[in-house]
Amino acid sequence: xxxxxxxxxxVDDDASVLKSVGRVLRSAGFGVETFPSGQAFLAxxxxxxxxxxxxxxxxxxxxxxxxxxxxxxxxxxxAIVFISGAADVPVSVRAMKAGAVDFLTKPHTAEDLLDAVxxxxxxxxxxQAAHERSAAISxxxxxxxxxxxxxxxxxxxxxxxxxxxGTLGISEKTVKVHRARVMAxxxxxxxxxxxRMAQMAGVAAxxxx
Amino acid sequence: MAVGAPPAALADSAGRQNVLLxxxxxxxxxxxxxxxxxxxxxxxxxxxxARFFTEYLDRSWASxxxxxxxxxxxxxxxxxxxxxxxxxxxxxLGLRFALDSRSDLFHRAPIVFAxxxxxxxxxxxxxxxxxxxxxxxxxxxxxAAARQLQPGARRLVVVGGAAPQDRIFTEDIRRDLARSQDxxxxxxxxxxxxxxxxxxxxxxxxxxxxxxxxxxRDGNGRTYSGRESLRILAPASRAPLYGLSETGIxxxxxxxxxxxxxxxxxxxxxxxxRVLRGEPAQRIAPVSSPNTFVFDAQEIARWGxxxxxxxxxxxxxNRAPTIWTxxxxxxxxxxxxIAAEGALIVALLAHRRRRRRAxxxxxxxxxxxxxxxxxxxxxxxxxxxxxxxxxxxxxxRVAEHLRVERGSIIELTPLDEDTRITHVWTAPGVPPLPSSxxxxxxxxxLGRLRSGERxxxxxxxxxxxxxxxxxxxxxxxxxRSGVGVPLAAGGRLIGAFTLATxxxxxxxxxxxxxxxEFVGGVFATAMSRRRDEMELQALRRDLTHVGRVTSMGELAxxxxxxxxxxxxxxxxxxxxxxxxxERGEADAPELKEILADIVADDRRAGDVxxxxxxxxxxxxxxxxxxxxxxxxxxxxxxxxxxxxxxxxSVATGLTFALPPVLGDRVQLQQVILNLVxxxxxxxREAADRALLISTEVDVGGAVCxxxxxxxxxxxEGDLRRIFEPFHTTKPQGMGxxxxxxxSLVESHGGRxxxxxxxxxxxxxxxxxxxxxxxxA
Numbered sequence: 001x002x003x004x005x006x007x008x009x010x011v012d013d014d015a016s017v018l019k020s021v022g023r024v025l026r027s028a029g030f031g032v033e034t035f036p037s038g039q040a041f042l043a044x045x046x047x048x049x050x051x052x053x054x055x056x057x058x059x060x061x062x063x064x065x066x067x068x069x070x071x072x073x074x075x076x077x078x079a080i081v082f083i084s085g086a087a088d089v090p091v092s093v094r095a096m097k098a099g100a101v102d103f104l105t106k107p108h109t110a111e112d113l114l115d116a117v118x119x120x121x122x123x124x125x126x127x128q129a130a131h132e133r134s135a136a137i138s139x140x141x142x143x144x145x146x147x148x149x150x151x152x153x154x155x156x157x158x159x160x161x162x163x164x165x166g167t168l169g170i171s172e173k174t175v176k177v178h179r180a181r182v183m184a185x186x187x188x189x190x191x192x193x194x195x196r197m198a199q200m201a202g203v204a205a206x207x208x209x
Numbered sequence: 210m211a212v213g214a215p216p217a218a219l220a221d222s223a224g225r226q227n228v229l230l231x232x233x234x235x236x237x238x239x240x241x242x243x244x245x246x247x248x249x250x251x252x253x254x255x256x257x258x259a260r261f262f263t264e265y266l267d268r269s270w271a272s273x274x275x276x277x278x279x280x281x282x283x284x285x286x287x288x289x290x291x292x293x294x295x296x297x298x299x300x301x302l303g304l305r306f307a308l309d310s311r312s313d314l315f316h317r318a319p320i321v322f323a324x325x326x327x328x329x330x331x332x333x334x335x336x337x338x339x340x341x342x343x344x345x346x347x348x349x350x351x352x353a354a355a356r357q358l359q360p361g362a363r364r365l366v367v368v369g370g371a372a373p374q375d376r377i378f379t380e381d382i383r384r385d386l387a388r389s390q391d392x393x394x395x396x397x398x399x400x401x402x403x404x405x406x407x408x409x410x411x412x413x414x415x416x417x418x419x420x421x422x423x424x425x426r427d428g429n430g431r432t433y434s435g436r437e438s439l440r441i442l443a444p445a446s447r448a449p450l451y452g453l454s455e456t457g458i459x460x461x462x463x464x465x466x467x468x469x470x471x472x473x474x475x476x477x478x479x480x481x482x483r484v485l486r487g488e489p490a491q492r493i494a495p496v497s498s499p500n501t502f503v504f505d506a507q508e509i510a511r512w513g514x515x516x517x518x519x520x521x522x523x524x525x526x527n528r529a530p531t532i533w534t535x536x537x538x539x540x541x542x543x544x545x546x547i548a549a550e551g552a553l554i555v556a557l558l559a560h561r562r563r564r565r566r567a568x569x570x571x572x573x574x575x576x577x578x579x580x581x582x583x584x585x586x587x588x589x590x591x592x593x594x595x596x597x598x599x600x601x602x603x604x605x606r607v608a609e610h611l612r613v614e615r616g617s618i619i620e621l622t623p624l625d626e627d628t629r630i631t632h633v634w635t636a637p638g639v640p641p642l643p644s645s646x647x648x649x650x651x652x653x654x655l656g657r658l659r660s661g662e663r664x665x666x667x668x669x670x671x672x673x674x675x676x677x678x679x680x681x682x683x684x685x686x687x688x689r690s691g692v693g694v695p696l697a698a699g700g701r702l703i704g705a706f707t708l709a710t711x712x713x714x715x716x717x718x719x720x721x722x723x724x725x726e727f728v729g730g731v732f733a734t735a736m737s738r739r740r741d742e743m744e745l746q747a748l749r750r751d752l753t754h755v756g757r758v759t760s761m762g763e764l765a766x767x768x769x770x771x772x773x774x775x776x777x778x779x780x781x782x783x784x785x786x787x788x789x790x791e792r793g794e795a796d797a798p799e800l801k802e803i804l805a806d807i808v809a810d811d812r813r814a815g816d817v818x819x820x821x822x823x824x825x826x827x828x829x830x831x832x833x834x835x836x837x838x839x840x841x842x843x844x845x846x847x848x849x850x851x852x853x854x855x856x857x858s859v860a861t862g863l864t865f866a867l868p869p870v871l872g873d874r875v876q877l878q879q880v881i882l883n884l885v886x887x888x889x890x891x892x893r894e895a896a897d898r899a900l901l902i903s904t905e906v907d908v909g910g911a912v913c914x915x916x917x918x919x920x921x922x923x924x925e926g927d928l929r930r931i932f933e934p935f936h937t938t939k940p941q942g943m944g945x946x947x948x949x950x951x952s953l954v955e956s957h958g959g960r961x962x963x964x965x966x967x968x969x970x971x972x973x974x975x976x977x978x979x980x981x982x983x984x985a
Binding site for chain 1 (some may be wrong): 769777784785
């Protein structure tokens with residue numbers, strides 16, 4: 001179940017909590033890095049591979065929620081498990097809405113923490129895969145010519161070749177050539193796959209006339 | 210009044226009997242004045258006229274060896290023609306002289322003595338017609354009380370003069386102290402020149418208890434009244450002075466278990482009246498008049514002693530003047546007008562016997578009115594906890610004045626529950642009221658009182674048929690006549706005041722009943738005030754608790770956080786250790802480290818809990834010498850977490866080696882906590898987010914705690930109002946915090962005030978008097 005390659009970052013201003021939580025995670029086989037403050041964590045480069053952040057809500061300086069906002073401003077996916085001293089409902093709602101994986105109330109058991117961390121690592125793994133995929137699609141999109149991009153947009157919005165030819169003022173045969181190049185460059189086997197990729201890359205379909 | 214006719218042979222032509230008041234000492238001594246006044250007043254109250262002869266032997270002031278011989282010759286010629294019905298011998302030297310000269314000078318008249326200690330210098334021969342009132346010098350009890358007040362006291366100094374009476378007092382003290390097992394290092398300054406005594410007292414270390422006997426004459430032969438020597442010694446002494454008698458109160462002694470010469474006089478007069486009625490003096494057992502713990506509030510304050518250390522039942526006199534003092538003087542002025550009227554009437558009606566009865570009645574009425582005004586002013590000045598004693602005192606005085614054998618105060622409500630006898634006084638020689646008396650036996654009496662009506666009966670068979678149960682109950686208690694009036698306050702029934710006679714049947718004329726109701730009103734006021742103040746005190750305690758709990762609420766989140774940290778660490782560490790052991794991966798050094806961490810975190814959690822407990826405890830105050838810096842640090846430890854979360858800082862600037870203050874740690878923590886929380890709240894929007902708590906000693910020697918913030922300050926007009934209850938500027942505030950804080954500081958004898966800092970923000974300062982300056 002555990003992924004020895006995964007890294008858990010623990011951020012807490014309390015030294016003994018930091019030490020004991022680190023111990024629990026290490027005993028479960030995780031690579032653990034501990035930070036006494038949000039600033040220290042932000043200044044540290046992240047290791048490659050799946051990871052998650054165990055974050056105390058109440059910290060002097062940079063609170064847990066502020067750190068969450070700073071992390072999501074970066075593009076890489078990050079999975080956060082919050083730990084809070086008090087079961088503070090408004091704070092936990094905000095944290096979960098902002099994408100936290102879990103919200104534990106101190107004192108928590110080792111099992112609760114490890115469960116949450118496993119889930120967070122799993123989420124991060126899939127998030128990273130998705131992130132990787134969409135990055136690949138974006139890279140492929142960069143290789144299209146402007147005309148090809150125009151044809152792609154028309155195709156994913158479900159228009160026929162004849163309609164596309166009329167809209168763009170080119171011959172239907174030319175549309176077919178562009179379309180074949182788009183399919184090849186995007187490595188799509190079918191129009192359905194092309195549509196999925198376009199959605200993933202956020203290519204908005206132009207409004208139908 | 211009901212006094213038996215005197216033997217005709219011994220009365221003068223006007224029917225008056227001859228009483229010789231024979232004082233051992235000078236007439237100007239306060240004790241002598243007290244005795245004399247009490248005896249004469251008592252006679253007036255009893256409606257008995259006597260012809261008083263007075264002799265003051267001046268034994269301690271006169272030093273000529275031939276003095277006594279001359280005196281005898283003089284007295285022999287003076288009393289040759291006067292039969293004496295009784296000799297009242299006052300003081301041991303007065304008694305000794307009376308015993309020696311009774312046959313020779315005073316026609317073998319019976320003797321009633323007072324102000325003599327049983328262990329003292331006089332031997333009573335059996336068969337001699339002598340009785341009297343024993344006096345006690347409670348030196349050991351006074352020293353015991355002094356040790357409670359001055360727990361750090363190391364030595365005891367007893368001071369006494371060179372006059373014979375002085376020596377007798379010093380011997381009494383020595384004897385009494387020898388009986389107690391006190392371990393104080395004790396020395397006697399006896400028979401020295403007053404100047405030397407003064408210098409000795411001026412160089413005493415403050416951890417000394419000084420017990421002042423009597424100094425009527427010093428080692429240089431100079432003579433003083435007790436107060437004159439006190440006036441010289443008291444200002445010079447560097448340690449608190451305790452005394453033997455109430456005459457020293459208000460003149461420089463802290464107090465003690467003190468002789469009350471007025472009481473002695475009252476008891477003496479009662480014995481004299483019995484002898485005059487024909488009872489043989491040798492058949493009357495001497496009575497004793499117990500002393501009372503009496504203390505002077507201003508001396509207690511002056512020496513930095515604490516009233517809470519006084520023995521239970523202490524009477525505290527000489528409090529700072531209150532608004533009621535003015536009232537008392539009005540009452541006394543009214544009494545003086547009546548007295549003047551009385552004197553005028555006396556002058557006009559002097560010759561007529563019939564009128565003399567009016568004079569006696571008037572004097573008696575005056576005595577009663579003086580008693581009532583005195584009683585009401587005394588009760589009015591007492592604080593709630595002392596009122597119970599004050600009422601008991603008053604009950605006795607009223608019952609004695611009205612010459613009944615039993616008096617009681619009952620707490621009563623219109624409903625059936627809650628009937629409680631709170632005070633009973635029974636005359637000496639009468640069986641006390643059994644504690645098992647069930648007020649419900651008196652159904653008819655209680656019914657009348659509950660419906661707001663009085664009852665009275667001159668004989669048991671005057672009680673109506675429906676009161677058969679009551680009659681039997683009264684008969685079992687030996688009551689022969691009785692009266693009871695309901696007590697109401699604010700239109701509400703609160704109790705009853707009852708009187709009963711045991712030895713005789715007594716009629717209750719309307720005039721007497723209205724007097725009893727008048728006195729009842731005085732008691733009712735005191736009782737309702739006592740109840741109100743008790744309730745107020747309970748409320749104050751609750752408010753203090755509320756204040757503490759409110760601060761707690763504000764702090765709860767921060768404390769939960771503080772507690773959770775170690776708990777989280779402990780749980781995690783324990784579970785890791787468990788897993789390691791289960792998987793067989795545990796190695797001893799690692800486990801040892803984990804366990805050490807668990808222990809450290811557990812300690813940390815314990816500290817948090819201890820601090821928490823100290824704050825929520827709802828207890829009575831406990832005043833102990835403490836270091837205010839430690840209290841400040843307690844509070845800082847408690848708020849630092851909260852401040853950090855709010856991005857504020859709390860700094861301290863403590864002056865070390867401050868004198869200790871006498872205080873309740875929890876209450877002082879609460880005061881500082883309140884000021885600090887206010888300061889933190891005030892800096893919510895401030896740029897400079899530092900709060901400073903500093904301690905120092907001011908020019909007057911008081912310990913100061915100063916809490917300064919960088920908030921927006923306090924509007925100038927609000928600097929005073931913020932201390933008023935329910936004045937608040939915070940949306941969630943109750944407005945009680947500063948009001949409670951101020952009342953707590955003031956209850957410690959300090960002051961709390963607010964000012965705005967020139968550089969912005971507010972500064973709260975409170976002072977506390979140092980504990981150790983004199984007492985420790």
